[in-house]
Amino acid sequence: MEGRLATAVLGQVHEHHASLPSSNDRALAWAREGAPHGALVTADEQTAGRGRLGRRWASPAGEGLYASVVLRPAEYLGGGTGWSPRWSALGLAVGLGLRTGLERWVPEVRLKWPNDLLVHRRKLAGVLCETRWQGSTADVVVGFGINVAQREFPEELRATSLAIELSPGTCPERSEVLEAALMGLEGVLGRFFAGGFPAIRGAYEAHSAVVGQALTIGGIAAEGVGFDDDGALRVRPLGGGASRRVESEDVWLREPAEG
Numbered sequence: 106m107e108g109r110l111a112t113a114v115l116g117q118v119h120e121h122h123a124s125l126p127s128s129n130d131r132a133l134a135w136a137r138e139g140a141p142h143g144a145l146v147t148a149d150e151q152t153a154g155r156g157r158l159g160r161r162w163a164s165p166a167g168e169g170l171y172a173s174v175v176l177r178p179a180e181y182l183g184g185g186t187g188w189s190p191r192w193s194a195l196g197l198a199v200g201l202g203l204r205t206g207l208e209r210w211v212p213e214v215r216l217k218w219p220n221d222l223l224v225h226r227r228k229l230a231g232v233l234c235e236t237r238w239q240g241s242t243a244d245v246v247v248g249f250g251i252n253v254a255q256r257e258f259p260e261e262l263r264a265t266s267l268a269i270e271l272s273p274g275t276c277p278e279r280s281e282v283l284e285a286a287l288m289g290l291e292g293v294l295g296r297f298f299a300g301g302f303p304a305i306r307g308a309y310e311a312h313s314a315v316v317g318q319a320l321t322i323g324g325i326a327a328e329g330v331g332f333d334d335d336g337a338l339r340v341r342p343l344g345g346g347a348s349r350r351v352e353s354e355d356v357w358l359r360e361p362a363e364g
């Protein structure tokens with residue numbers, strides 16, 4: 106997985122591990138020790154891979170891509186403490202960047218708010234962004250897991266992989282997927298840190314799995330209608346009534362038969 110990457114910054118400093126509890130934990134520790142902007146941690150396997158809301162991220166050896174990048178947003182500002190509230194939608198920007206990287210293999214990949222990448226309604230990748238404060242300076246780590254070579258998943262995970270989606274013999278190596286993902290991420294993050302979510306909203310909405318779709322949120326049926334400037338999802342109840350913001354609740358895509 107090591108080797109020269111075509112990126113300008115992301116991954117130019119790179120630690121690869123055969124096994125880690127979690128690449129996010131290692132990247133957060135490295136950030137605390139002063140890792141530079143763009144420092145990358147990858148692992149062949151994770152023994153305690155984490156997802157959003159403390160969920161487990163299955164990380165079998167050699168099958169998925171498990172990667173975490175240290176970001177120093179001050180680099181995009183030319184100084185300061187390095188955090189602005191208009192960057193609260195960082196996880197959405199990361200999803201869009203990964204999508205850009207992956208579209209050469211799976212052009213149909215869609216963004217399910219807030220942190221999933223789906224192909225044919227099945228999860229291909231997930232994003233976990235974490236911030237720790239050292240005084241007034243933010244250490245930001247963006248972690249992502251991409252299912253690459255797995256041939257099967259427990260049905261209840263509703264997951265897929267590049268190997269499942271692509272014709273036999275055409276699945277890329279994890280190192281190729283890593284480079285493509287980081288290239289996509291680098292382009293999108295530049296736009297996002299300059300202009301916040303509004304700078305990428307058009308591209309994000311164009312690939313959204315939830316806009317215009319029937320959803321279930323907190324047991325209520327609703328339709329996704331768009332995203333606010335801070336990346337919150339806006340939905341309208343299917344039964345009628347005003348639209349409302351969704352900030353952190355789980356969102357489910359309704360099956361076509363559910364309407």
Ligand code: BTN
Binds near residue numbers: 156158230231250251
């Ligand atoms: C989710 O879908 O809830 C997010 C999954 C994020 C998994 C990645 S794998 C690399 C990094 N290290 C972790 O422990 N988690 C993230």
